[in-house]
Amino acid sequence: MSSKSIFLLAIIMGGITTLLFNNYLKNSTAPTAAIVTENTVEIIVAAEPLKKNERITAEKLEFKTIPESALHPQTLMTKEELEGLFVTADMQTGEAFFSHRVQSEEDEKLFISRKVKPGYRAVSVSVNYVESVSTLTEPEDLVDIIFTETIEKEDKEEIVTKLLFEKxxxxxxxRKMVEPTSPESYSEYSTVTLELTPADAIKIVNVSERGSIHLMLNSRIDEPSDNSSK
Known part of the structure; x- marks a missing residue:
């Protein structure tokens, strides 16, 4: 073999050796992808769209697995702590429940507009100590309403009393909207807010301007019935 051929072969072999060595260095120094297993947790989410003020039931809840790092500190985790509560804003399917987005039934009752049944109105009337059954009437009681007025008849005054509404x-x-659940300090009040139909609400406002009204407290043992006017 001529010296020229040997020189050419050496150059080729050197190039191959250099290429193989560089590939080896590249593979040996390349970072190895770390296999990370992230912890996960199960949370409760809405199984269907929920409207504001809608009561939460078990059928409206489902579980969802999320990374533990994505868990919000105010996330409610169990069905038991959610059932029976009310959502304070519209929710979409799959949304998590946060403590500031739900409220209890007692909190719900603190909003007088949410206590009024469909078709009825809330109307307040002034009462004194005697008219309110010595201020012993409480929220959720049922009362009969008596109206008294003085009518001038044949140069003399006549006092007329009649029953306006029952139960x-x-x-x-x-300003107290929730019935007491435990003994509490005595407090007086000067107004009572009643649930009446629109027509009956107008009627009681009219008669309260003409005379005085008294409340008769019904027993809670009696079966409640719808408001009825006389």
Whole structure:
């Protein structure tokens, strides 16, 4: 073999060796992808769209697995702590429940507009100590309403008293809208908010301007019935 051929072969072999060595260095220094297993948790999400003020039931809830790092500190985790609560804003399917987006039934009752049944209105009337059964009337009591007025008849005054309504639901006394669940300090009030139909609400406002009204407290043992006017 001529010296020229040997020189050419050496150059080729050197190039191959250099290429193989560089590939080896590249593979040996390349970062190895770390296999990371992230912890996950199960949370409760809405199984269907929910409207504002809608009550949460078990059928409207489902589980969803998310990375633990994505867990919000206010996320509610169990069905037990959600059932029976109300959502405070519209929710879409798959949304998580946060503590600031739900409220209890007692919180719900604190909004007088949410206590009023469909077709009825809340109307407040002034009462004094005697007229309100010594201010012993409480929210959710049922009362009969008596109206008294003085009528001038043949140069003399005549006092007329009649029963206006029976078993009217009391929504609030003063600013108290939730019935007491434990002994509490005595407090007086000067207004009572009642649940009446629009027509009956107008009627009671009219008669309260003409005379005085008294409340008769019904027993809670009696079966409640719808408001009825006389």
């Amino acid at each position: 009217v639901r009391v929504l609030a006394v003063g």
